[in-house]
């Protein structure tokens with residue numbers, strides 16, 4: 157080989173070597189960039205740990221990071237709802253709109269996957285990430301679903317904690333092959349990180365809710381102490397009023413006696429007596445309401461209990477512009493009951509109806525109705541006196557229907573409801589061998605039905621029956 161040839165060979169070898177190193181360097185560079193990306197993703201996830209305590213800000217931060225750090229054009233987070241075993245869209249975000257939408261409750265989110273359904277459903281079911289380069293050539297993708305954004309590439313990763321899937325993260329792009337296996341790896345690591353933050357945020361929320369509940373219990377205890385004191389006070393005041401009112405009635409009677417049958421002279425004292433008797437009636441009801449719970453059972457007419465209850469609340473009901481109709485015949489059979497307890501039940505039902513009506517209608521409205529109806533329901537096994545309270549107030553959403561009897565469950569603002577009314581009422585009616593139930597359509601009406609058996613097996617011979625005997629059916 158000539159000298160020239162050997163130099164040429166050497167140059168060729170060196171050129172090849174240089175090209176090889178250049179390629180290796182380029183690859184290393186790419187890998188380095190990937191690592192930097194991964195690290196940046198993780199660092200930013202780490203950053204949100206320190207200031208994320210609620211699920212909403214966690215979800216928002218997460219979506220934001222993904223959009224900024226990956227090639228996703230759109231990103232969404234779906235969380236598993238444990239009651240319905242389905243995935244519900246919690247947060248959605250797009251690179252173009254730069255707007256993050258957070259869905260507070262289930263109703264507002266219209267994207268729901270059942271487990272196993274679509275790519276997200278499969279990922280949630282199997283707990284394994286899925287990467288699709290082009291959904292048009294992939295049957296795992298549910299093509300029948302309408303998507304708000306154009307999806308061609310898709311990367312879907314599960315959020316797994318202790319082998320339980322909490323949700324999935326979806327990344328999509330309108331171009332094919334937008335995500336690499338490296339992306340999948342990075343998002344999987346990121347998801348693991350995100351899952352533990354999410355679970356902490358959930359724990360934090362649960363702890364906060366428990367604390368809230370505890371505070372409510374405490375404030376209820378205070379409230380019931382206060383109610384007891386007010387009861388005592390009311391009883392004292394009622395006693396004080398009783399004597400002078402009797403005096404007033406007696407003096408008015410004297411005036412009538414002195415009027416020698418002249419009707420114009422007797423008119424005013426007659427009015428005094430009428431009004432005075434009204435005051436005496438209210439005082440009597442107040443006294444019986446404030447009296448202690450250890451109450452005797454007696455044979456009572458639902459008609460009378462309704463009348464007594466209404467005498468305490470009717471004024472305010474009418475003042476609120478509520479049209480009240482009462483049809484509880486006085487000739488329905490008597491029932492054995494503790495009348496003050498029943499009065500307490502009816503009072504709570506009426507208060508709830510009044511509140512719901514005032515919530516729905518401000519001032520007067522022709523639908524602002526409360527109808528109270530009494531009837532006898534006869535059957536072979538037993539006869540019932542049924543009292544129905546029908547109001548056209550806000551109605552009760554189906555989603556809370558099974559919670560309203562729970563102690564402390566209330567949709568009223570703090571200070572306006574204790575959430576105890578129905579749980580106590582339910583107990584009282586059950587104790588009377590009866591049934592209390594609801595029929596309601598949100599935004600339309602609420603019906604509260606109280607069924608009391610004519611013969612609940614209670615005997616009236618022993619005047620005071622210990623509570624556990626009274627529980628007998």
Ligand SMILES: Nc1ncnc2c1ncn2[C@@H]1O[C@H](COP(=O)(O)OP(=O)(O)O)[C@@H](O)[C@H]1O
Nearest residue numbers: 508509512560566567573574575576577578602
């Ligand atoms: N007539 C009604 N209309 C609408 N909602 C009602 C009605 N009665 C009861 N509710 C619902 O049931 C909940 C529980 O009632 P209750 O146990 O009496 O507690 P509270 O009145 O203190 O809220 C109420 O907060 C309300 O959401």
Ligand SMILES: [Mg+2]
Nearest residue numbers: 504508577578
């Ligand atoms: Mg109530």
